[in-house]
Amino acid sequence: MTLLTLSANRGFAGAVNRGIEYALARGAQYIVLLNNDAVADSNWLANLIATADLHPTAGIITSKLLRYDRRHLDSTGDFYSSWGWAYPRGRDELDDGQYDTPDLEEVFCGSGGASLYRASMLRQVGLFDEDYFAYLEDQDIGFRAQLMGWTARYESTAVAYHHMMGTSATISNFGRYQAIRNCIYLYVKNMPGILVWKYLPKYMLGLALMGANDVRRRRFRRIAGAYLEAARNLPRVLVKRKQVQATRRVPVEYIDSILVHSLPPTQKGLVKVRNVFRRPREAPRPEQI
Numbered sequence: 001m002t003l004l005t006l007s008a009n010r011g012f013a014g015a016v017n018r019g020i021e022y023a024l025a026r027g028a029q030y031i032v033l034l035n036n037d038a039v040a041d042s043n044w045l046a047n048l049i050a051t052a053d054l055h056p057t058a059g060i061i062t063s064k065l066l067r068y069d070r071r072h073l074d075s076t077g078d079f080y081s082s083w084g085w086a087y088p089r090g091r092d093e094l095d096d097g098q099y100d101t102p103d104l105e106e107v108f109c110g111s112g113g114a115s116l117y118r119a120s121m122l123r124q125v126g127l128f129d130e131d132y133f134a135y136l137e138d139q140d141i142g143f144r145a146q147l148m149g150w151t152a153r154y155e156s157t158a159v160a161y162h163h164m165m166g167t168s169a170t171i172s173n174f175g176r177y178q179a180i181r182n183c184i185y186l187y188v189k190n191m192p193g194i195l196v197w198k199y200l201p202k203y204m205l206g207l208a209l210m211g212a213n214d215v216r217r218r219r220f221r222r223i224a225g226a227y228l229e230a231a232r233n234l235p236r237v238l239v240k241r242k243q244v245q246a247t248r249r250v251p252v253e254y255i256d257s258i259l260v261h262s263l264p265p266t267q268k269g270l271v272k273v274r275n276v277f278r279r280p281r282e283a284p285r286p287e288q289i
Helices: 011-025 044-054 119-125 137-147 174-190 193-198 200-216 220-232 234-246 252-258 268-278
Strands: 030-034 038-040 058-067 073-075 078-080 086-088 114-118 151-162
Touching (some): 011 030, 011 119, 030 044, 030 119, 044 058, 058 137, 078 137, 114 119, 119 137, 137 151, 137 174, 137 234, 137 252, 174 200, 174 220, 174 234, 220 234
Antiparallel strands (some): 030 114, 058 114
């Protein structure tokens, strides 16, 4: 075992990149990430590698992530919505095998907390974007991989147990701040041009609703800097966007087909609002006819 140390906190992206560089320099075929707040089953790694060997076009193989209670799901693969929100499939659901069938194996990307990355994919696509620091950097690298023609798969027999936000939960509003800033980076940097404009109204509505929710919860002042930081860094993100889009090898229609076009189920507040408007109108009472 080799322990790599850093002189400063480089966030998740910066830390894992140093380990990935070390492994790539020594000819690794696969790179596997496992969070410090996660524990893997004994056959977890073997099952990830077996799936990668069977599917050479898959650049990412992700695990079934369960909570520490070993009953509730954390993630069965990650997806990206045309609303501009990334989300883990199955989060908070009781696991009864509902995501263990072969037709659910293709996913948008994998959780950086417990996934395998093919070295040849990383050499082509690049490493994690360190501007993200923490949160959504795994969606970013997954999006870039999809744009370059790589796929991602979910392996239900590779099981790990995750104490969600076990590292960052003690830092007030840290996760919220990072997620808001990084969701802007993710959309601006990776969404193909035609789709940027096609889904911009939904995306802007989503940002407005997130802001309104933070105002309602009296925390907007503490995270407003996330929007300002994203705006300040926009020129650099646009430079990266140009580079990313120049390497796209798949049709825009393909990217559109692998996006989720409904509201992410993790956005429970907005889903409730939608359901109110979807309720069927009551039939008129006899005296109203």
